[in-house]
Amino acid sequence: MKLYSYWRSSAAYRVRIALNMKRVVYEQVPIHLVKKEQSSPEYLALNPSGLVPALVTDDGQVLTQSIAICEWLEETVSGPSILPEKEYDRVRARTIAQIIACDIHPLNNTRVQAYLRTEMKQDDAQVQAWIHTWIASGLAAAEALIVDGKRYAVGDRPSVADICIVPQLYNARRFDVDLTPYPKLCAIDAEAAKLQPFIDAQPERQPDAPPT
Template sequence: MAVYVLHDYFRSSASYRVRIALNLKGVDYRRHSVSLVDGEQRTDEHLARNAQGFVPALDIGGGRVLGQSMAIIEWLEATHAQPRLYPADPLARANAMERALLIACDIHPLNNLRVLKRIGNQFGADGDARDQWYRHWVREGFDALEKLAGEGPFLGGEAPDISDVCLVPQMYNARRFEVDLTPYPHLVSADAEMRALPAVAAAAPEVVKE
């Protein structure tokens, strides 16, 4: 079987969640770093892989490259069934996706690098203002997510699901931007349970940074 190639950036939240999913499922892959800071995502070479100029992009061989982290993880679930990241029960699956998309669609897009640059360049926001912007959207999302979390040890119960995969990178970023996590004991606990798993620990930015 061909080894997949994950084109990613070590601190990209979307890339981080794909690394977690790949590792949890025991999928063999190698990384190719695309530096967002140096603008490598906008090169012709990378745009040929991902028309949006985003990471991650997963090359699965045969000239086929997948983009969008949630689409990649859904493909992994369909092609590498175990361990499940999407519950079999329809209601549990919908609940897991509600939590996951709260992070991936409502928190993360407002706080990614291109948005932070835009509010600085277009509206003159300085570093402090950008940090306040970042923390506001994390807190707003986490306030809701804390209420949606189950009793644990993971967000959905006894085993990690897609929402836990999305949680870990967002918690990493929350700590980077010094968000007070005291109001979110369920999130802190689920994140700790996830990061204690060797597959998740191996995906951490500080581990994969080149």
């Protein structure tokens, strides 16, 4: 498979983790968001949303939207499950994933930040305050759904919830968000950082990451 990705995109990071968990071998095609490569006619022909990631399957189908891709991987690829087994655990994992994928990330992505700066004339401090607002409210809602005494967000196996939590915490640190109000999410993040599928998906380890 071929993954159109950007090293620092949260949504691409999620799909990299999911592909790694499912032990799918994939090639990466970097799409440089800051250079606006996602708005090139070639990329828009592939993904009309002009967002990363896009996954091209072995039989040439183009899949977009990180959570839809995770569900598709779960339904079509054997290997470790990325959803819990029990019904209420499954809905809880999906709820945490959606809190992050709907209520935090789309408000803070590159195109929205650009709009706030360019069209709405907001300065760095104002954009930073905006980002902090949505990260804080979303992480608080996610933290409230984490049950004590489990290794990951829902039970002792990582799921789509953790696939979303880890990139969102990476993103929160990048914007200097204080994470002390979210000890459960931080504990999950530390636990996931021991797992090879999560390690291999880290932004700094991607081929398009700038040299440190």
